[in-house]
Amino acid sequence: QKEVEQDPGPLSVPEGAIVSLNCTYSNSAFQYFMWYRQYSRKGPELLMYTYSSGNKEDGRFTAQVDKSSKYISLFIRDSQPSDSATYLCAMSGGNKLTFGTGTQLKVEL
Amino acid sequence: GAGVSQSPSNKVTEKGKDVELRCDPISGHTALYWYRQRLGQGLEFLIYFQGNSAPDKSGLPSDRFSAERTGESVSTLTIQRTQQEDSAVYLCASSLGGRHEPQHFGDGTRLSIL
Numbered sequence: 001q002k003e004v005e006q007d008p009g010p011l012s013v014p015e016g017a018i019v020s021l022n023c024t025y026s027n028s029a030f031q032y033f034m035w036y037r038q039y040s041r042k043g044p045e046l047l048m049y050t051y052s053s054g055n056k057e058d059g060r061f062t063a064q065v066d067k068s069s070k071y072i073s074l075f076i077r078d079s080q081p082s083d084s085a086t087y088l089c090a091m092s093g094g095n096k097l098t099f100g101t102g103t104q105l106k107v108e109l
Numbered sequence: 110g111a112g113v114s115q116s117p118s119n120k121v122t123e124k125g126k127d128v129e130l131r132c133d134p135i136s137g138h139t140a141l142y143w144y145r146q147r148l149g150q151g152l153e154f155l156i157y158f159q160g161n162s163a164p165d166k167s168g169l170p171s172d173r174f175s176a177e178r179t180g181e182s183v184s185t186l187t188i189q190r191t192q193q194e195d196s197a198v199y200l201c202a203s204s205l206g207g208r209h210e211p212q213h214f215g216d217g218t219r220l221s222i223l
Contacts, residue, residue: 008149032209043113043200043214044152088151092209096168097142101151 003027006089006100014108019076021087023100026070029093033065035074036088038102044088048074079107111135113215115201121221124193130186130218134203139181142202142212145170152200158184159206188220196222 006023013019032051036044048063050056056063064073086102114133122128134141143155154168158178178184188195198219202212
């Protein structure tokens with residue numbers, strides 16, 4: 001079993017939809033949680049960085065962490081075609097950053 | 110300001126050749142990481158440098174892989190006697206220091222072994 005599980009998609013939604021992306025993890029030592037966005041042929045770009053359980057909002061993006069369920073989410077409101085990318089969750093427990101495999105998102109016009 | 114810079118952006122080489130990949134971290138970032146990203150897979154940690162401390166090499170897949178970093182500047186990742194399974198995107202990231210600091214990535218080197 002992988003330490004971090006993430007549905008690879010692809011996920012296709014219409015423009016303006018609310019997108020929900022999720023990861024589950026098994027290592028209770030993970031304390032820091034990140035979401036990265038990766039466009040084709042580009043490096044991952046940091047979107048959200050959280051430490052504690054709860055919600056963190058930044059513009060159209062909301063990151064949610066539930067440590068009791070070992071479950072993290074990224075919500076994208078009013079999705080745009082420019083949001084089409086692969087979204088990677090990542091988490092750290094003090095040793096190294098462990099990534100999910102990424103979810104490919106396509107926002108259709 | 111300038112982000113993480115990697116070169117070359119693409120590299121095609123024959124099986125058995127050695128390759129050297131370069132990473133220029135963000136100025137002031139003391140920590141530097143190398144990752145490998147195979148097609149359709151997540152990022153695989155390779156090696157971590159923090160200041161003048163001994164690097165964490167626990168992710169290097171074989172002794173054909175090595176990396177160096179001079180102080181808090183440029184790093185090179187070397188793959189000797191390349192194999193076809195080495196074909197991947199090699200990503201470099203840097204951070205202010207400490208394992209929990211957010212990492213900032215370059216655009217990677219796309220390595221193809223013929």
